[in-house]
Amino acid sequence: MKSLFIPFITFLLPFAALAQTRTDIGLPKPFFTGEKSVEETIAARRTMRHFKSKELSLGQLSQLLWAAYGVTSRDGLYRSVPSAGALYPLDIWIAIGEKGVEGLKAGIYHYIPGAHKISQIRKGEVRLEITRASLFQNWMAEAPVIFIVTGEYERCTRKYGERGISYTYIEAGHVGQNIFLQAEALGLSAGIVGAFHNDLVRQALGIGKVYDPMLIMPVGYK
Numbered sequence: 001m002k003s004l005f006i007p008f009i010t011f012l013l014p015f016a017a018l019a020q021t022r023t024d025i026g027l028p029k030p031f032f033t034g035e036k037s038v039e040e041t042i043a044a045r046r047t048m049r050h051f052k053s054k055e056l057s058l059g060q061l062s063q064l065l066w067a068a069y070g071v072t073s074r075d076g077l078y079r080s081v082p083s084a085g086a087l088y089p090l091d092i093w094i095a096i097g098e099k100g101v102e103g104l105k106a107g108i109y110h111y112i113p114g115a116h117k118i119s120q121i122r123k124g125e126v127r128l129e130i131t132r133a134s135l136f137q138n139w140m141a142e143a144p145v146i147f148i149v150t151g152e153y154e155r156c157t158r159k160y161g162e163r164g165i166s167y168t169y170i171e172a173g174h175v176g177q178n179i180f181l182q183a184e185a186l187g188l189s190a191g192i193v194g195a196f197h198n199d200l201v202r203q204a205l206g207i208g209k210v211y212d213p214m215l216i217m218p219v220g221y222k
C-alpha cells in the first residue's frame with residue numbers, strides 16, 4: 001500500500017503547487033449608470049495607440065470586465081453580449097503591468113464572470129511578451145492593462161457544427177465593442193490588435209491550445 005501511496009502523492013504535488021499559485025481577487029460590484037450617453041461614447045470611440053503610465057482603479061477594471069463579458073441576468077444565465085445559444089465560448093484574460101491597477105500585482109489574470117472575480121494564473125510583467133507576440137507593436141506595452149479575448153470553439157461547435165466557429169468570432173467582436181464603449185464612458189481609451197501569432201500569445205498567457213486568441217485590447221488613459 002505504502003509503495004503505491006508515495007508515487008501517487010508525488011504525482012499530485014505539481015497540481016497542489018499550481019492550486020497554491022492561483023490567487024483569486026473579488027471585484028467591486030459594477031454600476032449601471034454613467035455620465036456619458038451611449039451616443040457620446042460611440043461618437044468618441046477611437047483606436048488609441050498612446051497611453052499615460054497612470055494606473056487604473058480596481059473599480060475601473062471591474063467595470064470594464066463586467067462590460068466585456070459580465071453576467072447581466074438575475075439567474076446568472078445571460079451576459080453583457082449576445083451569444084448563439086447562450087453558450088458563451090469566450091474567455092477574457094488580462095495582462096496587468098507593474099503599477100497597472102491599484103492593489104494588484106503584475107501578471108496574467110483570468111476573468112470568472114459568474115463570481116465576478118479574477119484569478120491570477122501567471123506572475124510578473126508579461127506586457128512586453130504580448131507586444132512581441134503582436135509583431136512588436138510597442139505602443140501596446142504602454143497600456144496599464146491589456147485585455148485578451150480567446151475562443152474555445154468546442155463550446156459552440158458541439159451544438160452548431162462548423163458555424164460555431166464563425167459564431168465565436170462574431171461574439172468576440174461584441175466583446176471588443178463593449179470594451180471600447182465602456183472605456184470611453186469611464187474617461188479611458190482602448191486600442192485593438194488583431195495582428196499577432198496565436199501560439200506566442202498563448203505562450204505569454206500560459207494557456208492551452210484549446211483557447212484561440214481572437215482580440216487583444218490595450219486599455220488606459222489617453
Ligand SMILES: Cc1cc2nc3c(=O)[nH]c(=O)nc-3n(C[C@H](O)[C@H](O)[C@H](O)COP(=O)(O)O)c2cc1C
Nearest residue numbers: 045046047048049134137191192193194195196215
Ligand atoms: C479585427 C481588427 C484588427 C485590428 N488590428 C490592429 C492592429 O494589429 N494594430 C493596430 O494598430 N490597429 C488594429 N486595428 C485597428 C484599426 O486600424 C482601426 O480600427 C481602424 O483604423 C479604424 O480606426 P478607429 O478604430 O479609430 O475608428 C484593428 C481593428 C480590427 C477591427
